[in-house]
């Protein structure tokens with residue numbers, strides 16, 4: 001098999017073996033949760049980019065039985081949504097791209113609880129994932145049958161609207177999967193008990209969909225292994241696959257994990273590429289229908305291998321096509337080096353969803369803004385001076401040059417990258433390297449002059465006489481005033497990665513935010529050191545960190561047997577360790593060195609001293625507010641986008 005060959009799923013003819021993975025498109029629908037122009041533009045950009053089929057994020061078929069997130073997703077519970085759905089189908093078809101509409105019954109125990117007046121539902125009474133003190137209400141048989149009718153009605157409407165196939169949302173510990181698993185389904189009626197009973201709901205959805213649209217291919221996304229104690233194991237997963245095939249589904253889409261193991265479902269930066277492939281191959285070996293695989297397959301060489309070695313029949317690309325919609329065209333035309341790689345940060349795609357913000361992408365500020373953040377050609381050849389070669393400065397340079405401005409970038413260090421260079425060092429952050437390499441290649445493109453080892457001052461900026469100045473000089477390390485902080489056994493997390501100092505056998509890391517936790521994990525897992533991680537707050541990694549990243553880093557810390565001390569304040573740093581205080585009690589923790597990961601502060605001083613001297617001066621990224629790549633990259637993109 002090859003990626004770029006025609007093939008079929010059921011009666012659906014496909015131009016290649018590449019699909020866009022289903023991804024929730026929070027914030028992109030119309031106000032009534034219909035497929036509006038903005039969402040159509042989002043999908044059309046990916047169809048134009050060369051995908052053979054686009055699998056939409058889950059659309060709900062019934063909004064009466066559950067609330068929460070079901071009231072915000074796209075929906076197909078009324079004919080009012082059909083017209084715009086048909087616009088989406090047409091838009092994709094003009095690019096020879098097929099539309100696979102994923103339909104869901106809902107979320108059950110993993111639903112959002114905030115501002116949700118409707119009690120979550122499920123097969124049985126179960127603690128909710130987000131707050132175990134809230135329990136689900138078991139659905140009655142009549143309600144289950146109401147779901148089946150809603151599902152079939154939606155399939156019928158999709159068929160008329162021009163949808164090419166239905167994706168059945170039966171994976172990941174969502175409602176249908178909750179019914180299928182004995183961990184969450186303890187019903188004693190015909191919808192519970194043995195696997196036949198637990199799969200009855202899924203089987204009825206398949207049967208009713210077939211009846212509603214007999215020629216419509218059905219693709220069932222399921223989870224052969226939850227990787228959770230008490231959840232489904234592969235033995236049952238294989239049986240589920242066989243039964244789904246026997247029930248007549250046209251393809252199986254293989255997932256792994258559930259909310260408790262969410263980095264299996266959406267792998268984090270810390271997880272390896274293609275983590276689900278072994279599972280995919282196992283399923284492919286036991287069924288005769290096409291099998292679809294996914295999960296960090298954005299490296300074109302790996303994607304090709306998956307198809308050429310017959311590990312899967314189709315590849316789903318999720319985040320890689322949020323980062324670069326043109327992934328398929330670039331691979332097909334031999335321009336893989338031009339692909340902007342996803343860094344698996346999950347900050348803009350997954351994380352923003354929990355904040356009810358629109359779906360975006362850290363490395364691609366145009367995602368979700370396809371026809372709003374367009375780049376217009378420069379009207380005149382203005383001189384643009386960018387100070388700082390971190391991710392913010394490089395993105396501003398990339399975009400300004402692409403628009404046709406005459407760009408100069410000054411970087412005081414002898415290499416590009418800023419904190420991106422440091423962040424890429426830990427062994428488990430290899431996903432940053434292809435992106436960093438891509439950005440460096442972009443700096444070699446026409447219209448950009450890079451001057452390394454050049455420190456900007458208000459005077460030399462003024463003398464350069466640029467039309468536009470963009471300051472992207474980053475934040476400043478700000479160690480807390482703890483006695484002993486100036487000792488020669490104390491290093492910042494940036495120094496740890498940049499200078500690789502001798503830290504001895506037992507290292508104490510102060511601050512369990514992402515930087516500190518990563519430093520602790522690298523020292524323990526990669527360097528084999530004994531590590532103590534000390535944090536004032538009551539948890540590792542701040543509230544609001546996206547779930548796959550949170551689980552990913554916690555897994556690494558556990559693997560490295562890092563000794564985590566929460567609610568613990570550092571009182572003094574000594575030559576042989578630190579003195580801490582917890583609940584009024586003091587303790588000495590011995591250690592050979594101390595890594596400070598206590599944060600950075602904004603430093604807009606260059607902007608402040610420069611803006612009155614030049615025609616136009618903007619600051620972006622960490623120098624305004626210490627944050628993450630998303631702030632720097634989106635800041636750089638938009639500063640260059642809005643130059644007149």
Ligand SMILES: Cc1cc2nc3c(=O)[nH]c(=O)nc-3n(C[C@H](O)[C@H](O)[C@H](O)COP(=O)(O)OP(=O)(O)OC[C@H]3O[C@@H](n4cnc5c(N)ncnc54)[C@H](O)[C@@H]3O)c2cc1C
Nearest residue numbers: 388390392412418419423456473474621622627628629632
């Ligand atoms: C150890 C570590 C790990 C991190 N990991 C992650 C992560 O995994 N994900 C994430 O999203 N964020 C991470 N961050 C945060 C992220 O690196 C920053 O948010 C981001 O790099 C900010 O980009 P920036 O372009 O604004 O500034 P910087 O990356 O700090 O770049 C500023 C650049 O300006 C240059 N400069 C400064 N003054 C001058 C001057 N006067 N003249 C010329 N040049 C100058 C500096 O040398 C530097 O190269 C991490 C940070 C650290 C310290």
Ligand SMILES: Cc1cc2nc3c(=O)[nH]c(=O)nc-3n(C[C@H](O)[C@H](O)[C@H](O)COP(=O)(O)O)c2cc1C
Nearest residue numbers: 021022023024057058294295296317318319349350
């Ligand atoms: C923001 C986001 C939303 C997602 N929403 C869905 C969804 O609605 N339905 C679904 O089946 N999978 C969903 N997924 C999972 C993806 O389909 C895919 O399995 C996962 O992202 C791994 O593939 P990738 O590494 O190519 O991104 C979502 C993933 C992301 C990142």
Ligand code: SF4
Nearest residue numbers: 342345346349361362
């Ligand atoms: S936000 Fe991060 S993980 Fe999500 S698509 Fe963009 S780069 Fe990838």
